[in-house]
Each structure stands twice: as structure tokens, then as C-alpha cells.
Amino acid sequence: MDKLDDSEANPDYGFKCIHYSVSESAEKVEVIVVRKRVDVGIEQLGIRTVDDTAKDPKDYKKTEEIVKSGQFEKTGDLYTYMFTVPIVNDDEWNPDMDFYIEMFNPNLVGDSNDRLPGKDTRCKVTILDEDKPGTIGFQETDIRVSQFAEELEIEIVRQDGSDGRISCSINTEMIKSSSGAKEFDHFFPVGDKLVFNHNETGTKCKIRLIPKQK
Secondary structure: OEEOOOOOOOOOEEEOEEEEEEEHHHOEEEEEEEEOOOOOOOOEEEEEEEEOOOOOOOOEOOOEEEEEHHHOEEEOOEEEEEEEEEEOOOOOOOOOEEEEEEEEOHHHOOOOOOEOOOHHHEEEEEEEOOOOOOEEEEOOOOOOOOOOOOEEEEEEEEEOOOOOOEEEEEEOOOOOOOOOOOEOOOEOOOEEEEEEOOOOOEEEEEEEEOOOOO
16 A cells, blocks of 8 residues: 655545555455544545446446545544445456545535545555466477478467466467478468467467478
8 A cells, every 4th residue: 555645635534545456356445534633624525436447347346435524433543434345356367457436525526626635535446366367388399290291280378377368479480591491382371369268278270381292
């Protein structure tokens, strides 16, 4: 969690931290809201989630509450309220994603400036995905084939995880030597995209060969 600089903060309310990170498997994030003084400018505070790269309802559950100043509990020198947002824990890998939580004045809903002023009236939540997409590679890196063969089949494998859908490009490339196989003389070039769907761990790439005449 990132700590907040007090400069340009809201005088009445604010988030204790302005950046939270949460694992997808935690299935919720709890954000601490602070009431900074006894006599506040507004007696009701609105708190709501806002999409960014993380979207409701796929990645988290949209949450909105109207909280009265009397609902804040005294903890030490602060009055605090816990705002909870459910996080969606799926089986597919995703990159880390963000959404925001912001405070607003519920008496000004619909107004373009209904968010409370101050840098600490908005915080970012980063969802960390613990699922592993895996890595793509060749099953074998040295394959021998007869000069009379018409096709070469190569095994492509996905290891160390199989969550989500991932892809890679596969291309043939000639070896620059006098003994190297040449495009259209010995094989037809390949430039393709291989896709591994969720839980798929293997696929094959076929290369057409130009066999030597007997």
C-alpha cells in the first residue's frame, strides 16, 4: 500500500492509502476510509468503484455505499470506516489490472464535479493474478527427417502453467550456409500464429517439404 502525502488532501475525509494491491485469490479488498475531524462539511459520504483496466462484473463487483459520519468508528486518533469490494477469482490468467475507488458528495449525484476534492479522495486498487499462463517451446530442438519425406510435424508444448489463452508466432528461417535447406527448393516457408486455449498444453506445427526425387 502506498502512503499518502498530506499536501492537497481533503480536510474532512480521505483514504488511508491511495494504492492497494490485492491477490485475485483473496476474493475481496478492504479499504480504510478516514473521517479527519468531528465536525465535517458533509454528514453523508458516498463511496463507489470506477472501472479502469479491471471491469465490473468480470474482474470485481461494482460497489457503492452512502455512509453517515456517525458510522465511522474511533480507532486511536482516527475515525475509520471499512469499505469492502468483492474481487472475482477465476481460473484464467490475466495481466495485473486496476480499478479505482472514489468518494463523492451524494447530494450532488449527476453533477460532473460530485467527486470530493483532494488527492486522497480517490485510491487505486491493483488486482494481482496468481494464475500462471505458462511458457511456449519446442518439445524437441533437434529433429531429423528423410530427404524423401513430404511433411515435417513439430510438437509445440506449453509448460509451467496452462491458465488462459496465449499465442505465439512461428516462422521458418533458412540457415545461411551452403549445406542449409532452402525455401522452395527443400521446404515451403511457414509464417503462422499458434494459439493455446485455456488448459491446452500441446499442439503441432506442420511444414510441407519438397522431397528429393528417387
